[in-house]
Amino acid sequence: MIMNKQLQMNKKGKWKVRYTVLFVLWLCWLFSFLDRMVITIALPFIGEDLNLTATAQGLLLSIFFAGYALFQIPGGMLSDKYGFRRVMSIAIVWWSIFTSLTGLIFSYPLMLIVRFVFGLGEACLPGAAYKGIANYFPSKQRGTATGIQSTVNTLGPALAAIAAAAIIAAFGWRTVFIVMGIPGIIIGLYIWFNFKDNPKDHPKMTREELAELEEDSEIEKSDEEKKSGVSFKELLRKPILWQMALIWFFFDITFWGFTSWLPSYLINVRGLSLMNTGIFSALPFLVGTVSIIFGGYLSDKVKGKRKWVFIPNAVIGGLALLLMLQASSTAMVITYQCVAAFFMFLAQGAFWGLVVDTLPAQIMAAGSSTVNCFGSIAGFIAPFLMGYMIERSGGSYNSSFILMVAAIIIAAIIALTINNNIKKENSLNSETIVEA
Structure with missing residues (x-):
């Protein structure tokens, strides 16, 4: 008995391989956001250097999402076939090279x-990262691991704004891209030489850590023996998948519009300096880092009514954007953008709690990739469309802000159509009822 207690204490206190895996995955996500978001700070300077219209600048932001949406699901399939280590290491080196280019x-x-x-x-990253977490983390810790990883969604844009502004101010916009590509190459090589797809092959895995995974594997195996799998084809016939995909599409119209054009708005409309733009563009995402974790936590507390966390917070976030547009002073603009970010990211945390809690576990990767793919399509449309609207209105951001407000409210309205009781089919022969 005493020996068992000591062993448990050692297991709790000892740094585990999966923590290193999560930290490196977190770094991958961080640099993926840094590499994709620095262009939002550099955009006014790129536009001036290359003599680009607002529409052309918007297309430059959107074209990333065309590739990202196109290859996201195939990227996940590659990770399933060849392992997350190979796909992730090649992917991060690949996109880092093109960042520098x-x-x-x-x-x-x-x-x-x-x-x-x-x-x-970058499209290969989501599927590979989630597969890495599934391989190294027991099921009881996967939600927490995914939540920690998701903080990059807010920290990435924040750090990108500050780092890009500082480098551009000192060396010009070209240097920021060349510099940002270097860390990713180093991380990619580290993953290739130090990670293993199967935890059993990792030289630093302890017996205790492997025992946790093996025990978890046996439980999952027993569950699978009780049920047959649900095919992705069957999931495509479920209304809930398309409801969530549309919610995420309209939500991301607002998110990517806000993220992509906020720096230009602060510089061109509010007259902020480059460094002030970097700092104030980062603030909403620093606020969001707290609220996105809180949103997931709050939705867990009201499990069964997750949509009621998403809906009001999405609406409040949209209204704050409207107040930001109408604000008369810079101080109020900064205040309202932080308020908007707090409620938007809180809603985002609750939304993904709904997705993970609703989709069948057997095809979670395919289902969540489909939902996320709709967000990538929105990421392609929003920056380009807003750039076009800004150009057509003679430099006014009014119509683009109204678009963002309308989109996030539409997302909330669609969420209202989700039934409180959703049939979550875990098999073809049996089904359980969960509340949304």
């Missing part, structure tokens, strides 16, 4: 191609 391009058409191919590389 962005700073060496002097032709607009060639830059569009580079950003598109850059998006193809």
Whole structure:
């Protein structure tokens, strides 16, 4: 008995291989956001250097999402077939090279191609990262691991804004892309030489850690023996999948519109300096880092009514964007953008709690990739459409802000159509009822 207690204490207190895996995965996500988001700070300078219209600048932001959406589901399939280690290491080296190449391009058409191919590389990350977590973490800790990883969604844009502004101010916009590509290459090589797809092959895995995974595997195996699998084809016939996909599409119209054009708005409309723009563009995402974790936690507390966490917070976030547009002072603009970010990211945390809790576990990767793919399509549409609207209105951001407000409210309205009781089919022969 005493020996068992001591063993449990050692297991709790000892650093585990899976923590290292999670930290490296977190770094991968961080640099994926840094590499994709620095262009939002550099955009006014790229536009001036290459003599681009607002529409052309918007397309430059959107073209990344064309590649990202196109290859996201195939990227996940590659991870299933060849293992997350190979796919992730190749992907991060791939997109890091094209990040650096962005700073060496002097032709607009060639830059569009580079950003598109850059998006193809990043598309492999989500599926590979979630597979890595599933391989190394027991099921009881996968939600927490995924939540920690998701903090990059807010920290990435925040750090990108500050780092990009500092580097651009000192060395110019081209240097920021060249520099940002270097860390990813190092991380990719580290993953290739140090990670293993199967935890059993990792030289630093302890017996205790392997025992946790094996015990978890036996439980999952027993569950699978009680039920047959649900096919992805069957899931495509479920209304709930398309409800969630549409919610995420409209939510991401607002998110990517806000993220992509906020720096330009602060510089061109509010007259902020480059460094102030970097700092104030980062603030909403720093606020969001707290609220996205809180949103997931709160939705767990009201499990069965997750949509009622998403709906009001999405609406409040949209209204704060409207107040931001109408604000008369810079201080109020900064205040309202932080309020908008707090409620938007809180809603986002609750939404993904709904997705994970609703989709069948057997095809979670395919189902969640489908939902996320709709967000990537929104990421392609929003920056380009807003750039076009800004150009057509003579530089006014009014119509683009109204678009963001309308989109997030539409997302909330669609969420209202989700039934409180959703049939979550875990098999073809049996089904359980969960509340949304």
